[in-house]
Amino acid sequence: MCAWLQFPLKIDASRKILHIDMDAFYAQIEIRDNPALQDEQVILARDPRKTGGTGVVATANYHARQVGVHSAMSAAEALEKAPEAVFVTPDFDKYRKVSEQVHGIFHQFTDKIEPIAFDEAYLDLSDYEESLVTIAHRLQQKIFDELALTSSVGISFNKFLAKLASEHNKPAGLTVIRIEDIRPFLDAQPIESIRGVGTKTAERMHELHIENGNDLYQLSQDTLIDEFGKQGFELYQRIRGIDDRPVQYERQRKSIGKEHTFNPPVRSEQETLDESRSIAKEVVQALKNKKMHGKTLVLKLRDEMFNTTTHRATFNDFIENDPNVIYNLAVDILEEIGGYTTPLRLVGLTVTGLTPISFENITLSLYES
Ligand SMILES: [Mg+2]
Incomplete structure (x- = not known):
């Protein structure tokens, strides 16, 4: 057995990490710029009726998601699921520009930013004395006031929990996971929503009758490592609320x-x-x-x-x-x-x-x- 397996597990709750994710980013921008789309199912893809069925969905708004449309789906399949939907050709130049504006607002709060995507980032706000809930509200409000866009925020003391939190209540959500929330929150998570569990791993989990966070929590470290190797060790830690990965911000811009x-x-x-x-x-x-x-x-x-x-x-x-x-x-x-x-x-x-x-x-x- 390796030496590193014998370290006692310790939850480091000293950091203040915020994960922010713009709600259905591309679709939200298009609806903002064309309010007539407000109550429609909006799918960001070239209209398959005009392309002869080619093309892939970049994203869709919540109305379209409700009928099963999701990103990476073929536009033709999306049309089958949502025959009334409005198809909008994505304008990535525009989204990039808005993304820069969003990141500009992040920088008004901290430079310790790890961008994950156009519309998603981790912020390390450990330097702040005041409550992160107050700061998160201010951040969401500022983005809304300046750009008329909503975002969802998760707050916790590590990246794994902060991201799960931001996904918990969309759109325009704000979710905090404190140390005392770890067990109830993670126990209830379906296995698929636990980061690090890919499609293949999820399949194997179901074979082992692991359906949710609580089932995963019951497994011993040895069992998880036997089944899933290094990833199993990581899952053993994550399901206990442990994630020591730092927010990787650019220390100095070049x-x-x-x-x-x-x-x-x-x-x-x-x-x-x-x-x-x-x-x-x-x-x-x-x-x-x-x-x-x-x-x-x-x-x-x-x-x-x-x-x-x-x-x-x-x-x-x-x-x-x-x-x-x-x-x-x-x-x-x-x-x-x-x-x-x-x-x-x-x-x-x-x-x-x-x-x-x-x-x-x-x-x-x-x-x-
Ligand atoms: Mg998003």
């Missing part, structure tokens, strides 16, 4: 960029320059907020055919965090590649190779001058 997408595309040089100027302002604001600067500027362009290109210029000295400086450098890069030549769906500016604006940098330049 680049800061902003981009604007356009639908319809921008169609003139002047418009492109105007947009670049406003993007430069945003980049500088973000750099100042993070107290960072860098030596490389990247210009990103996407044309009408969705071809995306990046062009960079690197300098010996740090680029000054001044909108005019960054704008002028961007214009230089644009001129170097032949200027404005084609309608653009996206213009972006990013400063990379970031370094904190530290005391040393400042004193060094003072001595140099």
Whole structure:
């Protein structure tokens, strides 16, 4: 028997972890932008009646989910289940943009963010003194006020429990799992909703008459390891509320960029320059907020055919965090590649190779001058 199996199990309840998941994200954005869809079954997929049946469901709203439509289902099957449904072709550019706005709001609360998907993240809020319920309400309210979108939040002291909690009460839910809630909460979970139990594992569990969390809890560590190996050991811990995985946030960002997408595309040089100027302002604001600067500027362009290109210029000295400086450098890069030549769906500016604006940098330049 391995040594690590003999450590006594201990629940670390010292952290404050929040899991947030936007409710039916893509569908919610489409309904927000087209309120006529409000009471309809909405399926995000190209309409199978127009494509000849190809295509896959990206997501669906709760009305459509109620009749059995789910993501990754073929659009044709979704149509069978929901013949009255409205099919909306997904606009991933738009969702990416909204996702950035959502993440921007997360950053107003903490930089200890582990993004899981476009619409989902863990936040480590251990540094907060006040109740996480208060903070979660504030976060959900802010997202709703600024973006008119609802989210569901789970709060606990580890990632496993926080995620289960956020799934517990959707949409617009807020669920807390405290240490005294672990047994009743986990015991009642169907085996499929316990993270780490995939389809294959679930099948084997059913053969072993393990239907819910309580059944799983009754099994010995040896039995679980014999049956499921390393995963069995993990499940033995999880079902006891133990999960020591840290929230893996980026300790230091290597680049800061902003981009604007356009639908319809921008169609003139002047418009492109105007947009670049406003993007430069945003980049500088973000750099100042993070107290960072860098030596490389990247210009990103996407044309009408969705071809995306990046062009960079690197300098010996740090680029000054001044909108005019960054704008002028961007214009230089644009001129170097032949200027404005084609309608653009996206213009972006990013400063990379970031370094904190530290005391040393400042004193060094003072001595140099
Ligand atoms: Mg979601």
